Amino acid sequence: MTQKGSLDDFLATAVEAAKQAGEIIRSGFYGAKQVELKGEVDLVTETDKKCEQLIFTFLKEQYPDHKFIGEETAAAGGNIELTNEPTWIVDPIDGTFNFVHGYPLVCVSIGLTIGKIATVGVVYNPIMDELFTAIRGKGAFLNGKPIRVSSQDKLVKSLLAAEVIASHEKSIVDASTNQINSLLFKVRSLRMSGSCAIDLCWIACGRLDLFYLVGFGGPWDVAAGAVIVSEAGGLIFDPSGKDFDITAQRVAASNPLLKEAFVGALQQSE
Amino acid sequence: MVYRISGSVEDFLAHAVEAARKAGEIIRRSFYETKLVEHKGLVDLVTETDKACEELIFSSLKQQYPDHKFIGEETTAACGVTELTDEPTWIVDPLDGTTNFVHGFPFVCVSIGLTIGRIPTVGVVYNPIMDELFTAIHGKGAFLNGKSIKASSQTELVKSLLATEAGTKRDKATLDASTNRINSLLFKVRSLRMSGSCALNLCGIACGRLELFYEVGFGGPWDVAAGAVILTEAGGLVFDPTGKEFDITAQRVAASNGFLKDAFVDALKQSE
Numbered sequence: 001m002t003q004k005g006s007l008d009d010f011l012a013t014a015v016e017a018a019k020q021a022g023e024i025i026r027s028g029f030y031g032a033k034q035v036e037l038k039g040e041v042d043l044v045t046e047t048d049k050k051c052e053q054l055i056f057t058f059l060k061e062q063y064p065d066h067k068f069i070g071e072e073t074a075a076a077g078g079n080i081e082l083t084n085e086p087t088w089i090v091d092p093i094d095g096t097f098n099f100v101h102g103y104p105l106v107c108v109s110i111g112l113t114i115g116k117i118a119t120v121g122v123v124y125n126p127i128m129d130e131l132f133t134a135i136r137g138k139g140a141f142l143n144g145k146p147i148r149v150s151s152q153d154k155l156v157k158s159l160l161a162a163e164v165i166a167s168h169e170k171s172i173v174d175a176s177t178n179q180i181n182s183l184l185f186k187v188r189s190l191r192m193s194g195s196c197a198i199d200l201c202w203i204a205c206g207r208l209d210l211f212y213l214v215g216f217g218g219p220w221d222v223a224a225g226a227v228i229v230s231e232a233g234g235l236i237f238d239p240s241g242k243d244f245d246i247t248a249q250r251v252a253a254s255n256p257l258l259k260e261a262f263v264g265a266l267q268q269s270e
Numbered sequence: 271m272v273y274r275i276s277g278s279v280e281d282f283l284a285h286a287v288e289a290a291r292k293a294g295e296i297i298r299r300s301f302y303e304t305k306l307v308e309h310k311g312l313v314d315l316v317t318e319t320d321k322a323c324e325e326l327i328f329s330s331l332k333q334q335y336p337d338h339k340f341i342g343e344e345t346t347a348a349c350g351v352t353e354l355t356d357e358p359t360w361i362v363d364p365l366d367g368t369t370n371f372v373h374g375f376p377f378v379c380v381s382i383g384l385t386i387g388r389i390p391t392v393g394v395v396y397n398p399i400m401d402e403l404f405t406a407i408h409g410k411g412a413f414l415n416g417k418s419i420k421a422s423s424q425t426e427l428v429k430s431l432l433a434t435e436a437g438t439k440r441d442k443a444t445l446d447a448s449t450n451r452i453n454s455l456l457f458k459v460r461s462l463r464m465s466g467s468c469a470l471n472l473c474g475i476a477c478g479r480l481e482l483f484y485e486v487g488f489g490g491p492w493d494v495a496a497g498a499v500i501l502t503e504a505g506g507l508v509f510d511p512t513g514k515e516f517d518i519t520a521q522r523v524a525a526s527n528g529f530l531k532d533a534f535v536d537a538l539k540q541s542e
Contacts, residue, residue, distance in 0.1 A: 097461050101422070101431050103479040104400075128376075128400070150373075159373045164462050173456050181449040189369050190436045192464040207375045 007120060007135045010063075010112055014088075014122040015133060017058040018108045021051040021092060022126030025106060029099060029127055047099070048072050051092035055110060059088050066112075071220045082219065082247055084115045089223035089246075094123075095195030097166070104128055109197040111223025118246060121227030123197045132201040132228050140204050140231035147205040149234040153257040155265060158209035160187040161199040165215045172215065175270075182269035196251070200225025203253045204232035210262050212239045212252040219246045226251075235259050239266050277335065279392055279407045282384055286360075286394040287405060289330040290380040293323040293364060294398030297371065297378060301399060305372050310347065314438035315368045320344055323364030327382060331360050338384075343492045354491065354519055356387045361495035361518075366395075367467035376400055381469040383495025390518065393499030395469045404473040404500050412503035414477050421506035421527035422478040427537060430481035430530060432459040433471040437487055444487070447542075454541035468523070472497025475525050476504035482534050484511050484524040491518045498523075507531045511538050 003009060028047045052072040059066065067079070067087040074080045082089075088110065093099055095106040104127040112120035123132040132147075134140040140147050152158050160183060164176055184190060187210065193199055196216050202208045204225075216222075223246060226236045236244045239252040241263035254262050297319060305317050324344045332340070339359040341352045354361075360382065365371055367378040376399040384392035395404040404419075406412040412419050424430050432455060437448065456462060463480065465471060468488055474480040476497075488494075495518060498508045508516045511524040513535035526534050 097431065101479055101481075102477070103431065103463065103474070159369065159375065164456055166461060168457050170457075173453060177449050177453040177456065180452070181445060184436055184445050184449070185440060185442075189466065190464055191375065191466060192462055194461060194463060202375070205374075207373055209373075 007138075010120045011122065011133060011135055013059060013062050014110045014112065014120060015124075015131065017055045018110055018122045018124040018131070020058065021055050021108045022124050024051050024054065025093060025099065025108065026126045029102060029106070048093050048096070051108065052090060055090050055092060055108070056088075069219065071217060074218060074220075080218065082113065082116055087113045089113060089219050091197065091217075091220035094197040094221060095193075098194045103194065105193045105195050105198050107195055107197050107201075109220060109224045111220075111225075111227065113223065113246065116246070118223055118226040118230075121224035123201050123224050123228060125198065130201075132204065134228040134231035136227060136231065138231065140228045142201075142205050147232050149203060149229070149232050149255040150206040150209050151257065152209045152255065155186050155258060155261045156188060158187050158258060159189055159191060159207075160210040161191045161193060161202065161208045162211070163192055163194065163196065163199070163213050163216070179266075179269045183265055186265045196221040197225045200229050200236075200251075200253055203234055203255075204228045209258060210254045212266060214239060214250045216249055216251070218249065222246060222251050229253050237263075239263070241267075279410075282335075282392045283394065283405060283407055285331060285334050286382045286384065286392060287396075287403065289327045290382055290394045290396040290403070291398075292330065293327050293380045294396050296323055296326065297365060297380070298398045301371065301378075302374060307372055311438055315372055316344065316347070317365070317368060317371065319371065320365045320368060323380065324362060327362050327364055327380070335360075341491060343489060346490060354385065354388060359385045361385060361491050363469065363489075363492035366469040366493060370466040375466060377465045377467045377470050379467055379469050381492060381496045383492075383497075383499060385495060385518065388518070390495055390499040390502075393496035395473050395496050395500060397470060404476065406500040406503035408499060408503070410503065412476050412500045414473075419477040419504050421475055421501065421504045422481055423529065424481050424527060425529045427458050427482075427530060427533045428460060430459050431461055431463060431479070432482040433463045433465065433474065433480050434483065435464055435466065435468065435471075435485050435488070437485070438489075439487060451538075451541040455537055458537045468493040469497045472501045472508070472525055475506050475527060476501040478527075481530055482526050484538060486511060486522050488521055488523070490521060494518060494523050501525055509535070511535070513539075
C-alpha cells in the first residue's frame with residue numbers, strides 16, 4: 001500500500017487525475033472533428049477548463065495544503081508564482097491546435113515541484129494511449145516500461161524537434177525561421193508536433209534527439225516533461241546552455257552526448 | 271481506352287491491403303530494434319527493412335497480377351527509373367518515413383498505389399505502428415480502418431494546419447528557398463506540422479487532421495500515388511503547387527481540403 005504523502009502516492013494520484021482528464025479529451029477529440037467553425041474555439045476552451053477543474057479538484061481533495069498553477073487559471077488571472085511549497089503545475093491540454101484539428105498529438109501534463117525542483121511528472125496522450133511517468137531518482141516510464149534517451153552522438157544524425165509560436169509578429173516569425181534554417185544544415189531532419197510536453201517525452205524515449213523552444217506559454221508546458229527527460233538520462237537546459245529555469249519560458253533538451261554540440265549550434269543560429 | 275483488367279478494383283484493393291499488412295508486420299517487428307542504416311545521401315536513408323518490404327510487396331502482387339507493371343522506390347534506386355505508362359502500374363513505397371523508422375518515431379507507413387491509364391485508381395497507406403489503414407478506390411470513397419473519412423470543411427487559411435517537410439537536400443539554395451517559403455506561409459496559416467512522411471500527410475488531410483500540404487523535390491511517384499487517391503476520394507484536392515494539374519511523376523505536390531485550394535495556391539505563389 002502506497003504511503004499517503006509519499007512521492008509514489010503523488011504519482012499515483014496524478015496518474016488517476018490525468019486518466020480522468022484524458023477521458024474527457026478523448027470524447028471531445030472525436031466529436032470536435034465534425035464541429036463547425038462557429039463553436040470550435042468555445043469547445044476547446046470548455047474542454048481545457050473542464051479538465052483543469054477536474055484535475056485541480058482531484059488533487060486538492062488529496063492534498064489540500066499543496067499549491068496549484070494551471071494554464072487556464074493563470075489565463076484568468078490566477079496564481080503563477082512558484083514557491084518552495086509542493087506545487088502542482090498543470091496543462092490540462094497541451095497541443096490545443098491539435099485537439100481542435102483532430103491531430104493525435106495532444107496530452108495532459110501534470111508536474112509537481114518541491115522546493116522549486118520538478119519532482120513528479122505525468123504526461124498522458126489519451127489518443128495514442130501513451131502514459132509517460134517519472135519520479136525524481138526513480139527512472140522514467142512509458143506505459144510502465146522503462147525508457148531511455150537515444151545514444152546518438154552526432155548532430156548530423158540527430159532528429160530535431162522545434163515548434164512555431166502562434167504569432168504573426170514579424171520579428172518572432174523571422175527569428176524562428178532563421179534559426180530553423182541554420183539548424184537544418186547541421187541536423188538530420190526536423191519534426192514539428194505541436195505539443196511541447198510530447199516533444200520532451202519523445203526525447204525521453206529516444207524518438208527525438210534534440211528539442212528547443214522559446215516563448216511558449218508557461219511552466220505548465222515543461223514541468224512534467226522536465227522530470228521525465230531527466231529520469232530517462234537526458235539533459236534539460238536553457239537554450240544558451242545555462243541552467244534550466246522552469247518559469248523562464250525557454251527550454252532545450254537532448255541526450256548528454258549531444259548537449260555541447262547542440263548548444264553550439266543554437267548559439268550560431270541566433 | 272479500354273483495358274481488359276484481370277480482376278476488379280475491389281480485388282486489387284484487397285490484395286494491396288494484404289500486401290501492406292504483411293509488410294507492416296516486418297516494419298512493426300524491427301521498429302524498436304537497432305537498425306542497419308545506409309545513406310543514399312547525407313540525410314536520405316535506406317534500411318534492410320525498406321528492401322525486404324519492397325520485395326515482399328512486389329512478389330505478393332506479381333503473383334496475383336503478372337501482367338501489371340511495377341514501380342518501387344528501392345528498385346528504382348537500384349535499377350533506374352521505370353517509365354509510367356497507361357498499363358496498370360503498382361507504385362510502391364515500402365517504407366515511407368525511413369528517417370522516422372530509424373529513430374523509432376511512430377509516423378511510418380507502407381504506401382501502395384495503383385494507376386490505370388496513369389490515373390491513381392487504388393490507394394493503400396498503412397501505418398503499422400499506430401495501426402491505421404487508409405484505403406480508397408477511385409469513385410468509391412476513402413476510409414480509415416473501414417470507417418468513412420472526409421477532408422475538413424475549414425474555409426479560412428488562417429485557421430488551417432499546414433504540413434510540409436524539410437526534405438533530403440541540404441544545399442544552401444534549397445534550404446534557403448525552403449525556409450523562406452515557410453516564413454512567408456507562417457504569417458497566413460494557424461500553425462505548421464512536420465511529421466516526416468509524405469503519404470501520411472496526404473492521409474492526414476483526407477481524415478481532416480490537416481488542411482494543407484506541399485512538398486517539392488521528394489523522392490518519386492511512390493510517395494504520392496496512394497495518398498492522391500485517398501485524399502481525392504475524401505473530398506480533398508491534389509495539385510501542383512502552382513495550381514496547375516497534379517503530375518504524379520513531377521516530384522511536386524500540393525494538397526488541401528475542398529475549400530482552400532485557391533487561397534493556398536495564392537499564398538504559395540507569394541512565398542516564392
